[in-house]
Structures are given as C-alpha cells and as structure tokens.
Amino acid sequence: MTAIATTQPRAALTDDARAELTALLGDRFSTSGPVRDHHGKDESYHTPFPPDGVAFARSTEEVSAIVTICAKHKLPIIPFGTGTSLEGGIAALHGGITIDLSGMDRILRVSPEDLDVTVQAGVTRKRLNEHLRDTGLFFPIDPGADASLGGMAATRASGTNAVRYGTMRENVLGLTVVLADGRIIKTGGRARKSAAGYDLTRLFVGSEGTLGIITEVTLKLYGIPEAISSAVCAFQDIRGAVNTVIQTIQVGIPVARIELLDEVQMDAVNKYSKLNYAVAPTLFFEFHGTAAGVQEQAEMAAAIAQEHGGMEFAWATRPEDRSRLWQARHDGYYAALALRPGSKGWPTDVCVPISRLADCILETKADLAESNMLAPMVGHVGDGNFHLVYVIDPDKPEEMAEAQRLNDRMVSRALAMGGTCTGEHGIGYGKMAFLEQEAGDAFAVMGDVKRALDPHNLLNPGKVVRV
Numbered sequence: 001m002t003a004i005a006t007t008q009p010r011a012a013l014t015d016d017a018r019a020e021l022t023a024l025l026g027d028r029f030s031t032s033g034p035v036r037d038h039h040g041k042d043e044s045y046h047t048p049f050p051p052d053g054v055a056f057a058r059s060t061e062e063v064s065a066i067v068t069i070c071a072k073h074k075l076p077i078i079p080f081g082t083g084t085s086l087e088g089g090i091a092a093l094h095g096g097i098t099i100d101l102s103g104m105d106r107i108l109r110v111s112p113e114d115l116d117v118t119v120q121a122g123v124t125r126k127r128l129n130e131h132l133r134d135t136g137l138f139f140p141i142d143p144g145a146d147a148s149l150g151g152m153a154a155t156r157a158s159g160t161n162a163v164r165y166g167t168m169r170e171n172v173l174g175l176t177v178v179l180a181d182g183r184i185i186k187t188g189g190r191a192r193k194s195a196a197g198y199d200l201t202r203l204f205v206g207s208e209g210t211l212g213i214i215t216e217v218t219l220k221l222y223g224i225p226e227a228i229s230s231a232v233c234a235f236q237d238i239r240g241a242v243n244t245v246i247q248t249i250q251v252g253i254p255v256a257r258i259e260l261l262d263e264v265q266m267d268a269v270n271k272y273s274k275l276n277y278a279v280a281p282t283l284f285f286e287f288h289g290t291a292a293g294v295q296e297q298a299e300m301a302a303a304i305a306q307e308h309g310g311m312e313f314a315w316a317t318r319p320e321d322r323s324r325l326w327q328a329r330h331d332g333y334y335a336a337l338a339l340r341p342g343s344k345g346w347p348t349d350v351c352v353p354i355s356r357l358a359d360c361i362l363e364t365k366a367d368l369a370e371s372n373m374l375a376p377m378v379g380h381v382g383d384g385n386f387h388l389v390y391v392i393d394p395d396k397p398e399e400m401a402e403a404q405r406l407n408d409r410m411v412s413r414a415l416a417m418g419g420t421c422t423g424e425h426g427i428g429y430g431k432m433a434f435l436e437q438e439a440g441d442a443f444a445v446m447g448d449v450k451r452a453l454d455p456h457n458l459l460n461p462g463k464v465v466r467v
Contacts, residue, residue, distance in 0.1 A: 010095040013052035017073040021055060021097070024065055028056040028103075039080050039090065039098040043145070043333075045346045045394055046088035046430055051078060051098040058103045060176055060184055060215040067213065068182035070097050076461050077180075079209040081122065081151030084143075086347050087428030089155065089208050093462040099213060101150055107131050108216065116173060116190055118218045121150025137221040140165040143424065144330040150214045155426040156206030160329065163249070163382030164256045164288065165222065167424070172205050176216035180454040190218060203449070208426055209460040211453045225288035228256075229298060230322045231313040233285065233305050234278035238262060238365060240309035241281040242358040245381045247304050249354055253297050257286035258382040259329055262365070265336065265376035272335030273328035278311070284329055285313075286322070329378070336376040336389040346390035346403050350414035351423030354384045360417055361386060364410050373402055385423030412437075427464045435464070 013031070021029045030036075031053045040050030052075075057063045070077045076096025083090060092098060104120035107128065111117070112135050119128060126146045129138050141152065143159035151157075153175065158167035165171070174188030188194070188201035204212055235241040238260075245258055260283055261269065267279045283305070287297040302313050316325045328335075337345050352360045361377070368375050368388075379386025388410070390403040411421045411434050421427075421434035436443045446465045450457075457467045 011052075011075050013075065013095070013097070014073060017069060017075060018053070020069045021053065021066065024062070024069065025055055028058075030054045030056070036098075039078075039083070039100065040092050042083055042085040042088060042090050043345075043347075044086045044088060044430065045344045045392065046091060046428070049091035049093050051092035052095045054080075054098045054100055056100045056103050060104075060178065063099060063101070063178045063213055063215050064182045064184050066097065066099055067178050067180065071181055071456070071458060074456060074458065076458050077213070078460050079150075079154065079213045081148030081154075082124065082146065084145035084147050085151070085155060085428060086425045087422075087430035089426055089428035089460070089463060091429065093429065096458075101148065101213075101215070104150075104215065110135065111190075112137060112221075114190065115221045115223075116218060117221055118216060119149055121148060121153075121215050121217060123149050125149060125152065132221065136224055138224050139171075139219055140222055141168055141171055144333075149217050149219065153205050153214050153217050154207065154209050156424070158380065158383075158385070158424045160257045160259055160286075160326070160380055162380055162385075162424075163258055164254060169202065169205055171220045172201060172217060173220060174218040175201055175204055175214055177204055177212035177214055179212050180456070180459050185212075188218065206426070208428065208464050210450060210464050211459065213459070225256075225294075227291040227294040228286065228288055228322065229294050230257075230284065230286045230316040230325050231298065231302075232277055232282060232316070232325065233302075233310045233313050234266075234280040234282045235305075235311070236280070236309040238281040239358060239362060241283050242361055242381065244283060244301075244305045244308045244310060246354055246357060247308075248301055249382060251300070251304075253300050254289070255285060255297065255301065255382060256288040257284065259284040260361075260377070260379040260381040260386065261329070261332065262377040264374070265332055265378050268335035268339050268376055269328050269332060272338050273324075273331060275328060277314070283310075284325065286326075332376070332378050333389055336391055339376070340374060340391045342393075343391045344394050346392055346407070347387060347425065348390070348407050348410070349385060349387040349423050349425050350411055350419055350421060351383070351385040352414050352417045352419030356417040356419070357381060357384050357386075360414055360419070363413055364388070367406055367409055371402060371406060373399075373406060375406070380423070383423070384419070387425075429462050432464065432466065436466075
C-alpha cells in the first residue's frame with residue numbers, strides 16, 4: 001500500500017468550527033458517518049480516509065466563507081467533485097472538511113459565436129454536452145467517467161479525444177479560484193491568447209486542489225463535426241497495432257480518437273458489454289470532419305493498418321452503434337474487474353514520446369507475461385498514453401507487492417524513455433515519489449509555490465508535493 005507522504009497531524013473539528021459551519025450552511029454541513037465515508041473514497045484501491053465533516057457549497061461565495069472558517073481553525077480542506085479520481089486525490093489524510101461542489105451545477109453562460117462557455121465547477125461533462133446539443137457545439141474532453149468539469153480542470157484530465165482536441169490544459173481559458181485564505185481570484189479570460197503576466201490558469205489546472213479550489217471554469221467549445229465514423233480493427237500482434245498508431249500520427253492523419261485494447265482487455269470487454277470482437281490486440285478509431293474528409297482519413301488509416309497486420313475494419317457509423325462501441329471502451333475498468341469477481345482495481349498510467357510507445361508497451365507486456373498478475377491494458381495511444389489495471393485482492397500482501405513491483409518498473413521505464421509517471425490520472429498521494437523522481441530539482445520549486453499560496457498547508461494536504 002502506498003505510504004502517506006507527510007507527517008502532518010490530524011486536525012480536530014472543534015465545537016466552535018462545527019457551530020460556525022452549521023450556522024453558515026444549516027443541514028448542508030454533515031458529520032454523519034455514511035456521508036463522510038462516501039467523501040473519503042475515490043475509484044482506486046487506495047485506503048479510504050474520511051473527512052471530519054462535509055460542506056455542500058452552492059456558490060463561490062459560500063466556498064470562500066467555508067475556507068475562511070477552516071483557515072481560522074486550521075482545518076484541512078479537500079475539494080470534491082464526483083469522486084472519480086484514481087490516485088487517492090480526495091482522501092482526507094489529516095482529517096478536516098471536504099467541500100462538495102456537486103451542487104454548484106449551473107451553466108452560467110454560453111457564447112456560440114465565440115465558441116466558449118462558463119460553468120460552475122460541479123457541472124459534469126455529459127450535462128454540458130446535453131445542454132449544448134441544440135447549439136451545434138460540444139466539449140470534447142472525455143475521460144470516460146462523467147466527471148465534474150472543475151475536477152477535470154483540477155486534475156488536468158484528458159481522455160479518448162485528446163489526440164485531436166488536446167487535454168484540459170489546452171481547453172481551459174479561465175478560472176475562478178478560492179485561495180487558502182478565502183480570497184476569490186479570476187485567472188485568464190475569454191481571449192484565445194494573452195501575453196499578460198504569469199499564466200495562473202495553467203498553474204491551477206492540474207494542481208489537484210492543493211493551491212486553490214476551482215469554483216468556475218471557462219472552456220473552449222468546438223463545432224460538432226459534419227460526419228463521424230468509428231471503426232474497430234484487430235491485429236495479429238500488439239507491435240503491429242502500436243506501429244499503426246505511430247505511423248498514423250506521423251503522417252498527419254487527423255484522427256479524433258485512436259485507442260488500443262490488448263487481448264486481455266478485449267476478452268473482458270466482450271464479456272462485460274456482450275460484444276463479439278476478436279480476442280486480439282485491437283484499435284478503436286474515430287474520424288471527424290466532412291463526409292469526404294472522414295472517408296479519406298479512414299481509407300488512409302485502413303491502408304496503414306493492413307501494412308502492419310491489421311484485419312478488416314468493422315465500421316460503426318450510426319450514432320447508436322458508435323455510442324455502444326465507446327461506452328464499451330469507457331466501461332473497460334469495470335469489465336476488467338468483472339474478470340475476477342470480488343477483486344479491486346489498481347489503475348495506473350504512463351505517457352511516453354510516440355516514438356518510444358512500442359518499446360514501452362512491449363517491455364511492459366513482457367513483464368506481465370513473466371508474472372501471474374492479471375492486468376488488462378488500454379491506451380489513448382495517439383498521444384503516447386496507456387493504462388494498466390492490476391486486478392488484485394488487496395487483502396493478499398503478495399499481490400499488492402507484485403503490483404507495486406510491476407508498477408515501479410513500468411513508471412521507471414517510461415521516465416527513462418523521456419516520458420511521465422502519469423498522462424492523466426494525476427499524482428494524488430499515490431504517485432508522489434514518482435513525481436519527485438521525474439521532476440528533480442523542480443519538485444522543490446513546486447513545494448515553494450505550495451508554501452507561498454498555502455503557508456499553513458490546509459489545501460488538500462499530503463497530495464502532489466511534500467510540505
């Protein structure tokens with residue numbers, strides 16, 4: 001089990017603090033066991049750490065007031081969106097108050113002519129796209145889970161569309177943030193570029209609630225493509241699939257999504273989603289554009305796949321077929337767990353330069369072949385990012401140790417190839433040691449930034465950096 005990375009003592013919720021929070025929020029401040037337990041556990045294998053209380057906020061001003069009370073009483077503060085993080089990012093390691101932002105779910109402004117939108121942090125990506133449906137616009141960042149947009153900004157999320165549309169880093173124009181002392185600031189704006197001052201927006205995007213609490217987000221929007229087509233292609237071996245990805249990207253085919261599922265994951269997906277694709281390394285493609293453009297992209301990709309041992313493309317052009325295909329991909333985590341009923345998932349990810357992708361995946365697969373560990377592989381391989389889910393029994397120390405060993409080897413391999421310890425899951429407290437290894441002297445600079453903005457270490461303490 002990952003060690004907690006700081007010795008900061010657990011704070012106590014005093015009667016005075018409880019009274020002030022109750023006076024502010026009424027029954028929207030809860031100390032009940034089930035509510036606290038729910039807010040101390042994410043989707044990962046990490047040990048739950050419930051907070052001492054949960055404050056349900058409805059506005060930026062309320063978040064500011066809650067933070068001000070917590071700062072006065074030196075209570076840690078942990079922001080919570082939907083609880084879909086994967087590295088222990090919402091665990092209340094030292095007690096304190098969780099601020100649940102799910103009630104901040106208003107879409108504040110849509111500007112179709114400027115292709116942007118401002119939302120409260122609790123709006124989920126699916127709800128935003130449902131709201132946008134009649135405008136001809138959509139927000140493309142799709143991490144799989146129906147995560148909150150504030151949480152997606154805080155963790156610098158990406159997903160299946162990142163190869164074409166980028167990650168949250170590229171798609172957040174501005175933020176409203178509550179600082180550790182309760183101050184409210186706005187970063188960025190609606191202009192598509194700016195040379196004005198420090199880029200505070202990018203500082204808070206990916207900070208995982210350790211520098212400030214994101215309460216509003218201004219995002220880029222995109223026009224819904226005229227034509228969309230998806231396809232599935234199985235390969236004789238995983239090298240052929242990965243080389244297809246590399247060549248597709250290098251020749252400049254503007255593929256919207258290109259996902260790799262290994263044979264173990266395909267078996268899981270078939271069983272869980274009741275599909276009948278070949279149990280083999282497989283690529284899921286999606287192409288966006290005009291009808292002619294999509295056809296040209298698809299033909300070029302199919303030709304490349306054939307050169308590398310790809311079988312015939314199985315097409316999904318109707319919206320309902322595409323939805324079923326991509327829902328099956330997004331359900332991959334639960335499909336993996338269903339291979340071993342009663343198990344838990346240890347999800348992990350790395351990202352490497354595209355030219356090293358084949359080496360990194362093949363060496364990782366070789367490690368798995370020598371181990372008895374069940375670990376399906378999926379990947380947003382168009383940008384060099386892939387994931388494993390170690391399917392484990394956390395009560396068996398030998399399985400935990402083996403998953404740790406394999407994970408350490410995979411991350412070290414990625415770092416040696418010029419990659420990163422996480423392409424999209426974030427650091428939380430699960431990958432802090434890897435971040436220190438990756439960042440080198442910059443890790444200390446991150447700590448300096450943390451101390452400058454949060455001198456009492458109240459904002460999500462024990463995550464991302466050591467203080």
